[in-house]
Amino acid sequence: MKDFTKYDYILVGAGFYCSVIAERIANDLNKKVLILEKRKHIGGNCYSEIHQETGIEFHKYGTHIFHTANEEVWAYLSRFTKFNGYYHQVLTVYQGKVYQMPINLETINAFYQVNLKPFEVDEFMKKEHEKEFYEDPKNFEEQAINIVGRPLYEAFIKGYTQKQWERDPKTLPASIIKRLPFRKNYTESYFFDPYQGIPKNDFTDIFNKMLDHPNIEVFLETDFFDVWNDIPKDKTIIYSGAIDKLFNFKYGKLEYRTLEFVEEVIDIEDFQGTSVMNYADADIPYTRIHEPKHLHPEREIKGKTLIIKEFSKESDGTEPYYPIGGQVNNELYNKYLTELNHTYPNLIVGGRLGDYKYYDMHHVIEKALNVYQTKIKI
Numbered sequence: 001m002k003d004f005t006k007y008d009y010i011l012v013g014a015g016f017y018c019s020v021i022a023e024r025i026a027n028d029l030n031k032k033v034l035i036l037e038k039r040k041h042i043g044g045n046c047y048s049e050i051h052q053e054t055g056i057e058f059h060k061y062g063t064h065i066f067h068t069a070n071e072e073v074w075a076y077l078s079r080f081t082k083f084n085g086y087y088h089q090v091l092t093v094y095q096g097k098v099y100q101m102p103i104n105l106e107t108i109n110a111f112y113q114v115n116l117k118p119f120e121v122d123e124f125m126k127k128e129h130e131k132e133f134y135e136d137p138k139n140f141e142e143q144a145i146n147i148v149g150r151p152l153y154e155a156f157i158k159g160y161t162q163k164q165w166e167r168d169p170k171t172l173p174a175s176i177i178k179r180l181p182f183r184k185n186y187t188e189s190y191f192f193d194p195y196q197g198i199p200k201n202d203f204t205d206i207f208n209k210m211l212d213h214p215n216i217e218v219f220l221e222t223d224f225f226d227v228w229n230d231i232p233k234d235k236t237i238i239y240s241g242a243i244d245k246l247f248n249f250k251y252g253k254l255e256y257r258t259l260e261f262v263e264e265v266i267d268i269e270d271f272q273g274t275s276v277m278n279y280a281d282a283d284i285p286y287t288r289i290h291e292p293k294h295l296h297p298e299r300e301i302k303g304k305t306l307i308i309k310e311f312s313k314e315s316d317g318t319e320p321y322y323p324i325g326g327q328v329n330n331e332l333y334n335k336y337l338t339e340l341n342h343t344y345p346n347l348i349v350g351g352r353l354g355d356y357k358y359y360d361m362h363h364v365i366e367k368a369l370n371v372y373q374t375k376i377k378i
């Protein structure tokens with residue numbers, strides 16, 4: 001049996017949430033921390049590694065691009081890495097032709113074979129809306145048509161959404177796309193945040209640096225639920241795993257979408273000329289192809305390339321990625337949260353699985369810094 005008495009805090013999960021908190025406790029409070037991580041590696045879903053055959057760094061759990069407008073988060077992370085200045089652009093293939101995404105003036109002009117100026121777009125779209133518009137949009141499809149009109153919806157959104165959710169967009173709530181981006185200019189940058197990029201070394205290097213401290217120990221391949229009973233009851237535990245698992249799913253399981261990634265090595269130098277290409281047609285089974293070498297234009301990687309096809313699926317519990325949300329899931333989450341506060345007063349729960357929320361990396365880092373200040377340092 002492991003000796004847990006020598007640590008001041010036990011943290012569960014070596015993703016950004018617990019790694020940031022561990023780093024703060026070790027450096028700022030000078031207290032001892034143990035991180036339990038059930039996977040073979042640190043870094044959570046941001047983990048990256050070098051592909052053996054091609055020497056190309058790839059993000060094992062999906063392409064990750066760091067971006068933020070939060071200066072505190074940027075300053076904090078910049079202590080552990082430099083960024084390469086990569087800015088993200090997304091393209092999409094529809095019926096064999098490549099268009100820019102999110103829909104912008106270039107997409108509109110190429111799709112309709114016109115040459116509109118920004119100030120002509122509203123008038124042009126008015127004609128589409130006269131053909132079809134929903135005063136009270138009741139589902140995803142009606143909401144999307146209200147924003148982009150039926151032809152652009154059918155081309156770029158319908159098939160992709162069907163693949164992403166494995167459901168007819170008519171059966172999805174309108175709330176999913178309240179903010180569907182539609183640009184009346186040629187802006188190509190996917191994110192507007194002033195700070196963005198990919199870590200110059202790699203994502204995992206950030207975690208190695210954060211956790212490299214004599215006050216921090218990490219036990220890999222250790223599931224918290226196998227050792228929970230051995231941890232003294234008065235220890236503060238910071239948990240970034242799934243909240244429903246803490247209660248053995250007694251009220252039911254929170255639902256997630258997951259992704260399957262299929263790697264292929266191709267004997268050419270550049271397969272698609274960009275890091276992420278979406279596939280909008282419903283009859284192409286994957287949603288995206290990633291080509292990770294393009295995340296590091298500053299690196300000279302000659303020879304074969306690596307591509308990764310992404311397929312979207314229902315999660316049966318393995319690799320829960322995107323919370324499905326909706327009324328039933330949110331009520332279930334609130335039930336667990338209420339019980340958590342009564343049952344485990346020494347447990348601080350957070351991160352994307354603990355809060356059952358989709359967070360970007362900068363959100364999680366901000367949350368972790370905040371929890372450290374308000375619940376741990378006090």
Ligand SMILES: Cc1cc2nc3c(=O)[nH]c(=O)nc-3n(C[C@H](O)[C@H](O)[C@H](O)COP(=O)(O)OP(=O)(O)OC[C@H]3O[C@@H](n4cnc5c(N)ncnc54)[C@H](O)[C@@H]3O)c2cc1C
Nearest residue numbers: 013015016017038044045062064065224241351352360361
């Ligand atoms: C496909 C995909 C693409 C994304 N792309 C971006 C992007 O481009 N930009 C961006 O900013 N964000 C992106 N994100 C979001 C980013 O991955 C998250 O914000 C971040 O990983 C959350 O950190 P976390 O610590 O909360 O969770 P995680 O990184 O998931 O870490 C939680 C850790 O806890 C461990 N764990 C869980 N249960 C136990 C247990 N019982 N015992 C021990 N260990 C346990 C897990 O193994 C995991 O390592 C993306 C997410 C996905 C799914």
